[in-house]
Amino acid sequence: MAVEPLLFELSKPGRRGVTFPAADVPETPLPAGLARASLSWPEVSEIDVIRHFTRLSQKNHAIDVGFYPLGSCTMKYNPRVNEVTARMPGFAGIHPLQDDRTVQGALELMYELQEMLAEISGFAAVGIQPAAGAHGELSGVMVIRQYHIANGQHEQRRKFLVPDSAHGTNPATAVMAGYEVVTLPSDDRGNCDLEAVRAAVGPDVAGMMITNPNTLGFWDEHITEIVDLVHGCGGLVYNDGANFNAILGIVRPGDVGLDVMHFNLHKTFSTPHGGGGPGSGPIGVRAGLEEFLPGPRVRFADDHYELFTPAHSLGRVHGFHGNFGMMVRAYTYIRMHGAAGLRRVSEDAVLSANYLRTQLQDRYQIAVDRTCMHECVFSANRQKANGVKALDIAKRLLDFGVHPPTVYFPLVVPEALMMEPTETESKESLDYFIATMRQIADEAETNPELVQGAPYTTEFKRLDEAGANRKLNIVWKAPAEEIAAAAD
Numbered sequence: 110m111a112v113e114p115l116l117f118e119l120s121k122p123g124r125r126g127v128t129f130p131a132a133d134v135p136e137t138p139l140p141a142g143l144a145r146a147s148l149s150w151p152e153v154s155e156i157d158v159i160r161h162f163t164r165l166s167q168k169n170h171a172i173d174v175g176f177y178p179l180g181s182c183t184m185k186y187n188p189r190v191n192e193v194t195a196r197m198p199g200f201a202g203i204h205p206l207q208d209d210r211t212v213q214g215a216l217e218l219m220y221e222l223q224e225m226l227a228e229i230s231g232f233a234a235v236g237i238q239p240a241a242g243a244h245g246e247l248s249g250v251m252v253i254r255q256y257h258i259a260n261g262q263h264e265q266r267r268k269f270l271v272p273d274s275a276h277g278t279n280p281a282t283a284v285m286a287g288y289e290v291v292t293l294p295s296d297d298r299g300n301c302d303l304e305a306v307r308a309a310v311g312p313d314v315a316g317m318m319i320t321n322p323n324t325l326g327f328w329d330e331h332i333t334e335i336v337d338l339v340h341g342c343g344g345l346v347y348n349d350g351a352n353f354n355a356i357l358g359i360v361r362p363g364d365v366g367l368d369v370m371h372f373n374l375h376k377t378f379s380t381p382h383g384g385g386g387p388g389s390g391p392i393g394v395r396a397g398l399e400e401f402l403p404g405p406r407v408r409f410a411d412d413h414y415e416l417f418t419p420a421h422s423l424g425r426v427h428g429f430h431g432n433f434g435m436m437v438r439a440y441t442y443i444r445m446h447g448a449a450g451l452r453r454v455s456e457d458a459v460l461s462a463n464y465l466r467t468q469l470q471d472r473y474q475i476a477v478d479r480t481c482m483h484e485c486v487f488s489a490n491r492q493k494a495n496g497v498k499a500l501d502i503a504k505r506l507l508d509f510g511v512h513p514p515t516v517y518f519p520l521v522v523p524e525a526l527m528m529e530p531t532e533t534e535s536k537e538s539l540d541y542f543i544a545t546m547r548q549i550a551d552e553a554e555t556n557p558e559l560v561q562g563a564p565y566t567t568e569f570k571r572l573d574e575a576g577a578n579r580k581l582n583i584v585w586k587a588p589a590e591e592i593a594a595a596a597d
């Protein structure tokens with residue numbers, strides 16, 4: 110396969126994408142400190158740039174290209190109206206260093222987003238600065254830490270309880286916030302084991318991080334008992350809200366007694382993931398914890414919106430105010446749906462997941478046989494008996510234009526295949542996926558080598574994924590001779 114040139118390799122000295130007419134007004138230098146003295150950009154024409162980025166965009170699967178049932182990630186369609194509002198000059202063209210009085214509309218949007226998320230989730234206050242789910246987790250657990258510091262209990266409370274079905278970011282967050290992680294097992298209905306919680310709570314526990322609905326796709330049947338147990342020992346409960354898409358308008362986590370939760374605007378509220386733009390992971394807190402939220406936050410004071418930092422704030426967790434463009438998109442999404450529409454989102458997401466569950470259960474082993482919420486988890490154990498692993502099935506799906514489900518997570522399910530169809534897929538696309546999965550199950554029986562050798566139709570075959578993670582290399586460096594030539 111030919112390796113295409115990088116943009117820097119196309120660079121020719123003096124080549125330009127856009128040429129401006131000579132200025133007919135005096136030139137004004139940029140304010141000191143705003144521009145770097147030297148920065149080597151590739152010198153390329155406009156069409157070079159367009160072709161380069163268009164080619165890159167075609168190498169990846171995307172929600173705009175096909176079905177994307179990546180469990181736990183809520184890869185729903187990103188409505189284009191979000192993009193229209195985010196590009197409005199009054200939002201896109203402002204600068205975070207502008208005087209607050211000149212950006213009242215933007216502050217109003219941030220304020221209303223805080224209020225709407227609080228209303229949807231049942232929390233007293235929402236801080237919208239964190240830039241991702243994991244970042245929200247860290248900010249939220251730091252809120253809990255601030256709370257214990259304020260109560261003079263920080264020194265004695267060293268432990269955080271985390272169920273074994275948790276996303277890897279949960280234990281990582283607890284450790285980053287300075288805690289010792291105590292892992293709790295799941296029970297055979299896919300809940301966190303209640304007896305294990307009972308045995309683990311004590312005066313040394315700062316709190317618990319629970320994901321509800323959890324990563325097996327279930328509402329924890331003991332959530333109120335768990336909350337009571339943790340509160341009973343003086344700890345607080347953090348809810349990983351990545352799976353909020355299952356319960357919008359149906360149950361509010363704040364009403365269940367959970368103390369802190371993050372939202373993934375790039376999951377539940379349809380802002381793009383990853384390469385589509387930065388994320389946003391606001392956190393909600395129950396009454397009494399507002400003063401620990403990161404700052405600055407937005408409030409309405411008499412006749413204008415203003416930024417303020419709460420009294421015992423854990424501090425700033427992001428430059429300026431967070432990823433504002435994502436706030437505009439999420440705000441748009443919420444306004445476009447309204448309360449009834451958001452409830453419908455969750456009802457349809459849960460319906461889609463249960464449709465997959467019932468249509469595939471005769472061919473793939475279900476992890477836990479229970480009506481699921483927004484996602485369903487299978488195991489490729491049956492196929493593995495023929496030498497076909499979850500990874501092989503994932504790769505084979507690529508040949509059918511489908512993004513693989515999440516594999517090997519949650520860790521408690523061997524050969525896990527975790528599917529989250531979301532509410533934005535038609536019945537036809539769900540049926541196509543079901544038919545494809547059933548065909549792959551047939552292939553695994555009759556022609557396992559075919560599945561083991563997939564994918565066949567993608568530009569790249571199997572990549573060294575472990576190597577790519579462990580030896581991450583995302584920086585392009587010019588060969589030494591080019592650097593020398595440029596310096597001449």
Ligand SMILES: *Cc1c(COP(=O)(O)O)cnc(C)c1O
Pocket residue numbers: 181182241242243244276278320324349351352373388390
């Ligand atoms: C996605 C996810 C996270 C992390 O969110 P990011 O925005 O990717 O940082 C945490 N927990 C669960 C259960 C998730 O699915």
